[in-house]
Amino acid sequence: MLKHGGCAKGIIDFSININPCVTQKLLMPYVEKAVDEVGRYPDIQGNSLVKKIAEVENVAADHIIVGNGASDCLYTCARALKPQTVLIIEPTFTEYRRAFEVVGSHVLSLTIDLSDQQGIIEEKLIHQIKKIKGDMVILCNPNNPTGAVYSEAFIEQMIKIQAAHKGFVLLDASFRQFEGLSTYFNEKRWNLIELMSLTKYYGVPGLRCGYLMATKSVIMAMKEEQVPWSVNGLTLEIMPGLMADMTLVKATQEWYAAEKSKIEKALIDLSFVKPMKSHANFICCRLSNVSAYTLNKWLGHQESPMALRTCEDFVGMGDDFIRIGLKSALNNDQLIEALIRYEEEVYG
Structure with a gap:
C-alpha cells in the first residue's frame, strides 16, 4: 500500500497530491531570502x-x-x-x-x-x-x-x-x-x-x-x-x-484545467477503470477485473516505474480503488500511455 507519498526515488509517485507548478526555480528566491x-x-x-x-x-x-x-x-x-x-x-x-x-x-x-x-x-x-x-x-x-x-x-x-x-x-x-x-x-x-x-x-x-x-x-x-x-x-x-505570488496562481490554474481534463478523458476511455467526479488535484477510480496491488506491481516494472495510491486503508473502500494525483504534463502522459498499454496487453 502506498500512502503519504512513500515511494522510493526513481519512481513517478502518483500517490501524492502536490502542485507540480511549484518548481525549484520558483522557490529558490524565497528560500535564499529566508536563510x-x-x-x-x-x-x-x-x-x-x-x-x-x-x-x-x-x-x-x-x-x-x-x-x-x-x-x-x-x-x-x-x-x-x-x-x-x-x-x-x-x-x-x-x-x-x-x-x-x-x-x-x-x-x-x-x-x-x-x-x-x-x-x-x-x-x-x-x-x-x-x-x-x-x-x-x-x-x-x-x-x-x-x-x-x-x-x-x-x-x-x-x-x-x-x-x-x-x-x-x-x-x-x-x-x-x-x-x-x-x-x-x-x-x-x-x-x-x-x-x-x-x-x-x-x-x-x-x-x-x-x-x-x-x-x-x-x-x-x-x-x-x-x-x-x-x-x-x-x-x-x-x-x-x-x-502572494500571482504568477504561481496563474500557472496552477492553467495546469489544473488542462491536465485534469486530459486525464479524465483518458480514464473514461479505459475499459477497466471507472473515474469518479473529482473537484481536487487527484482522481479516484474504481477498478474492474484487476486489483490495485496487481496494477501497481505492473506499473512498477515499466521502463519509467510509477505508483498509484491504493485505497484499502480508507473505511468503505477496498483494493478495487485507486487514487491518481495529478502531476506534470509529461508524467501524466507517461501514466496514460502505460494504462493504455496495460489494457492492450491484458484485455487485448
Whole structure:
C-alpha cells in the first residue's frame, strides 16, 4: 500500500497530491531570502503568517491559528476540545480518527454508499446526524480520497443541526484552492471549524504548514494546547511571499484545467477503470477485473516505474480503488500511455 507519498526515488509517485507548478526555480528566491531565519528564533505564534492568511481569507486574525501542517492543527484541536462523540463522514482522510481517539473521543463512522447519487448521500447523512447528535461532525470538502464536493445547502444544514445541541462541525477544506472555492468560515458560524493545508497547493510538504479558522474561544483553547514554536522560521518567511505570488496562481490554474481534463478523458476511455467526479488535484477510480496491488506491481516494472495510491486503508473502500494525483504534463502522459498499454496487453 502506498500512502503519504512513500515511494522510493526513481519512481513517478502518483500517490501524492502536490502542485507540480511549484518548481525549484520558483522557490529558490524565497528560500535564499529566508536563510538568515535559521539563526533566529521564529515568532512563537507565527503572527506574520497569520496576518497574511487573514488578508487572503478576509477573516480576522484572532480567528486563525497556524501549525506544523494541517495535521498538527487537527491534533491540537482534538486536545483542546476533547469532544465525547465524533462522527466522521467516510471514506475520508484517516488521521481524523487517530487524532480524536488519542484524546479519548468515541469515534463513529458515517460510511456513505459510493454508488449513490450525491443528493441521496446528503439526505442519508442529514438523517444520521440529526439522530446521533454527536459533539462533532467531521467532513472533508473536497473529500480525500474521492474528490467529492458537498452542496452548500447540505453544509449549512449540518452546521445548523449541530448548533442546535451546541455541537461542532470540523470542515477540512485543504484542497479547495484548486477549484477556487472560498472559505465557509465566518464569525457568525460559531460552531464551524475550518482546517486548511498550505503544503498541497503551494507544493511545500517539507516545510509543514497549515492553519485552522474558528471562533475566538476555540482558537484560545488551542493555543493553550499548542506546542510552542510550532511553525519554523523558514516557513514563516517563505509562505507569505509564496501566497502572494500571482504568477504561481496563474500557472496552477492553467495546469489544473488542462491536465485534469486530459486525464479524465483518458480514464473514461479505459475499459477497466471507472473515474469518479473529482473537484481536487487527484482522481479516484474504481477498478474492474484487476486489483490495485496487481496494477501497481505492473506499473512498477515499466521502463519509467510509477505508483498509484491504493485505497484499502480508507473505511468503505477496498483494493478495487485507486487514487491518481495529478502531476506534470509529461508524467501524466507517461501514466496514460502505460494504462493504455496495460489494457492492450491484458484485455487485448
